[in-house]
Amino acid sequence: MSLGFIMMCHTALDRAAQVARYWAEDACPVVIHVDRRTPPADYERLVRSLADLENVSFSRRRACEWGTWSLVAATQDAAMQLLQRHHDVRHFYLASGACLPLRPIGELKAYLDARPQTDFIESVTTSDVVWTIGGLHEERFSLRFPFSWRKQRRLFDAYVALQRRLGVNRKVPLGLEPHLGSQWWCLTRQTLSAILEDPNRPRFDAYFRRVWIPDESYFQTLARQYSISVESRSLTLSKFDYLGKPHIFYDDHLQLLRRSDCFVARKIWPHADRLYSAFLTRQIDQGARAEPNPGKIDRLFAMAVERRTRGRAGLYMQSRFPRRDHENGKTSAPYSVFHGFSDLFENFDLWLTKVIGCRAHGHIFGPDGVEFAGGETVFNGALSDSAKLRDYNPQSFLTNLVWNTRGERQCFQFSPRDNQACNWFMATDPNAQISVISGAWAVPLFRSNLNFSEIRKEAARLQKIETEHLHILRTMYVKARTRIWTMAEFIESPMEALQPIVDEIRPRAHRQLTEAPRLVELAGFGQFLQNLKNQGMQPTLMGDFPVSVESRPAPERGRPFIVR
Amino acid sequence: MSVWDRYRLRWRRKKLRYRAYRRRRQLDPVRLRTASIARNAILVAAVLRNERSLLPYFLRYYRQLGVDHFLIVDNGSDDGSREYLEAQSDVSLWHTTASYKSARFGVDWLNWILMRNGVGHWVLTVDIDEFFIYPFCDTRPIRALTDWLDTYRLRSFPALVVDMYPKGHVDQTPYREGQNPFEIADHFDSGNYMISRNPLYQNLWIQGGPRARTMFADAPHNAPSLNKIPLVKWRWPDCYASSTHMLLPRSLNQVYDEWGGEKASGCLLHAKFISTLGAKVAEELARREHFAESREYLAYSETLRSGESLWCKWSEKYVNWRQLEILGLMSKGNWA
Structure with a gap:
């Protein structure tokens, strides 16, 4: 049984080629989708550099815009291609061009072989999600989002406001329960084909076409319909900060990544030469040694977000100068x-x-x-x-x-x-x-x-x-x-x-x-x-002092003092 | 911001850019290699005068960080700086003998050069004695920083000027050409910086450090400003308004967080207080081309004469950027 990869790329194609070659040479078929807006010359170079690998193919190119349906459509195409061309593939791994495998393929295969019917897809109901950006939770699914959030922000906001006024409330088709999660999943052939070959797919597609960020909800929702066993987590180590931007890994994260025991990490800085050379050289296969354990990396990034949002209490400096009463600690210590x-x-x-x-x-x-x-x-x-x-x-x-x-x-x-x-x-x-x-x-x-x-x-x-x-x-x-x-x-x-x-x-x-x-x-x-x-001045703050204070016994020096 | 303020600043910016445009004729191209600047090259821009001894280290330092090209204005050097720079394959050199002061301390020249060559690039504008330190600068090249800033659509990055000084008298250890100046000037003040906000330009005004402590203790208002915004992704309408302390449009000055968080920031290690200072002070006092009647240089000459050291027992010995981060002079922000 084999493992197949779907790769979504738009920049740093040379790095994507390196990773694709690494997988393909280990008998894992790869289907690559390249954003249509990537310059043709770059695309040609990528195709040429992978021409010698017959288990690497390229899917139909679509122009992909963040947060829109185009990403899901591109994934569907690529997944279809992989399903149809490579019948021995059992697990389908969705990765991006900025992903990097951290452990030998053999270990990932062994891990999946031990769980042949498990779908690894983070999938959480909307009411339990805390990470959404832009203040849209349930509305992701009940409004329509035809405009780009990045490029047409005003239209986007105005249209949302208008729909709220009009009380637009789209119905989720056929009683689906919307789920959200990381877009980097690993599904079994059974589940993926059930999703893609569902007779109701046109209706689902029509609905999700106007949902906000469908790449975080389409597969996540539908997998719940068909999967025998959903493991709600992603096999890809991918951390997002408070603005929804992925944290990036650099050369100095090498040891941290090694010890995380995760299978794949993203996002890797394209110029992180040491990371690419360290993880893309064939490593000794140690079998299914450990469960992924990204705890340390989680802590590192959680601290970074904490520093950015709360800062160090009582510190005033060039990049932290809080307004009055927003100091989060006016001073650093009592x-x-x-x-x-x-x-x-x-x-x-x-x-x-x-x-x-x-x-x-x-x-x-x-x-x-x-x-x-x-x-x-x-x-x-x-x-x-x-x-x-x-x-x-x-x-x-x-x-x-x-x-x-x-x-x-x-x-x-x-x-x-x-x-x-x-x-x-x-x-x-x-x-x-x-x-x-x-x-x-x-x-x-x-x-x-x-x-x-x-x-x-x-x-x-x-x-x-x-x-x-x-x-x-x-x-x-x-x-x-x-x-x-x-x-x-x-x-x-x-x-x-x-x-x-x-x-x-x-x-x-x-x-x-x-x-x-x-x-x-x-x-x-x-x-x-x-x-x-x-003399006409009224001293009021001393309290009541009698004119002759001589009678008041001053505490003697050195006298032991006992309260009880 | 009121409409009036906005209008005023817009005019200010237009005027500054027009000034820069008019001063373009003062710049004679000596050796231009600007055609070789790649589309995403990272640039360094600087104005210098007689910095021959620091130049080799300066170029080496920034090349190591990953800077691709240097745009340098030579303001009438006579110590061989010009010839040295002409021979460097990644330097574009202009020459001028015009007044540094009337070009608003070189800013007009820089604005013009950046208008022509900087648009679309990340540009680091520094003095020859300023060395840029940013989070992870020992393990990540400067492109890692600019790429990261790009993902957040940030266009400017601040750096506090940290005056470095030796433990003994400034003249005690002579500086050898090519040497890391911070082997000699290896101390700094860690916690005496005073901050206020400029209400119009919305930048922070930071003063303090050893110069305020020893030379301007009686006139703190005149103490040099230490806030700088040296790294900017340059766009056509941008210009430096006052040295590299502040920019227009003023949104570029919003490099600090106002709600309690920390944004990422760096430092500029300032290698002024080394043995080359004496000659420079003598020359600059004769020329009187520096800010506010060169009062800083008057103070330097006073310090030099008295033989006083800037060092005190609470001076901190420089180790690396992590130390500066822990002391609170710079921050990683959410970069990890």
Whole structure:
């Protein structure tokens, strides 16, 4: 029993000739269809180059247009020719000019001999199909498609719209159930001849002539009518991306293709010399060794599609610059913003470094430059500490910082004195953890050596900025994990407030904080606020501070802290 | 896009093309082999001045990628570049002594040459010190890329300029003719690029890298643009609008995805910071033919004089395109 090939070609005919010769020399008859729009000179050359093989023949040439009936008609002609001329053929394999056999013919024959009545054709009902292009599912079968999608797109779309309006609903003849699937199949003589010699064929043909992409549905639907046993998969390894374009194989896929154990792959890049020379040299026949296993290739291409459609979260680059709110991850990793903490505690960043075990930055948005951890002037990714460069594009700065340090959580200090340009960005970023002690900006003013009129002015400015920031953090758009305390609330019990923040950063460590950060000296702060009030400025963000704060016991340094 | 914008850009494009047409007389054909360009040949187009020492490597590099023909304008070289190029069988050479600046930094000349010779071809427009890197460039020739772009009907392909620099001072290791410049200049900045969008032309404007970090930290706005679209399937109406940073019609500038995905992109490794820089800076400062009163060259001369290195401890040592992909400077997109 033999195996016959039907080859559909339109370009790279020299490669098609190579493959056809490979099959034909292994006693597999081949019928080749060449698109009529291929230049006659190329066609002549192909015919001449295969003239010495008497089991290679050429079928009637038709002009083939993607997605139209012409492809099915050409296949029918070629299949008929193969059926009639080669009576010993049992399995008919439909391949294209860009296909490449990966395993010796003997193995494919052995595989088919073990399954003599099985038709290998991917065939899925329309409701289960997810890969269709152009948003047409059931409508493929219920509307008419006389226009080319590629060349007459406007007419195509207009005609579809018109038919929808008119409520056109074609009936599928004789109760066929439409099925879809890959156009590369392998059918038995029984099934194929039943399809082609069916007395109802004119009716089916007339119906499918106006179906959208009939080459993916004609044989797939009719095979279900006659086949004894349908194996709904294609023996040809052929992967399509999200736009319906076939993935292409190159020389560097050699090992991947070898290990896939598939029989035939498409589409091969015509200039992939190494692939053609490796797979078209006679290989040692190893019998029916393994089932095709394209898992690795599937994963590779699935990843490529994922990269094209979703991209890498938090990456902004020359070919990925998402519009706002379409980022699919505004930043690449979680980070923490500590607003006001450095004003209230001495060396808060050092304490944080110790507790969390990461490098905590100072005020990276500070007005005098970027305060990277450890006083670095350049940071990961050669990020500069220049305030001017940062302020030129603060959002790029922040996303770069998080991207460059993937795998290491970034923590930094923030205050109303800093550049506020990223406030909305951070508030709407699910990766951000923002903890705010409102009003803490007043502490450095309280401890400063400025004239009181300057202090008053500065306090009014900072209060305005912080109020705006808090307003952002309280809108319904916030996606960040935010915690906001007034300063008075916070110093009431700082460790209860800090513990959940740290737990969130290090969820697995689950250690009780033993060492508290050291609070700055606040004696007289209440009076300071009262003085601001007396000068006509209303400090509202600190919460309720009594005028004499001296009675409040500040947490002692180094005291072990116990919650339970 | 408003009708007014469309009209404006259309006029802009017509004007640029007319400029290119008028400047055609500035170009003297020295040795034209354009008749030998095959129908689907891949072309490289470039303008150069005194690049004799880099040329052998440049030609070798692009021939290895599978480029079929070079279209080169020699802007008054006196170091033998012209004679060298004349002798190459796959180079078509024009010569001009006209002002580089008044030809909009050579773009008018290139537009004219591409109008005449580029239509229907994939054209890679680069400087002599720019070396094109694309996904899989170590295993697949450039035709694999252009064929792939053809199947998606894509007509332009972006590449970020990545400034390469040596670990020590620029003058430290002399560059030998024919040598791979990235054996010397083997470091780059991986993560300090700043991006914004040009609302009219819709291209991305990218600045950053070592030049912004060291020379333009106080005037970031003036830092050189690093976004380029060097590879284009040229059609009759196309033209470069500003260097190879942007094109008209502006649909060619839409080389980036706006909905979260990544399109495929490459890099141009920039071999400026090697020992040949000193002589070039001296000459260019005398000529003042470069962009914005040659402020870049002023900055270079400052750097050279101070003996400062562009290298810092976070500089990345160049390995291959996969490294650039992982770092996020370029992307494979859905090419696998």
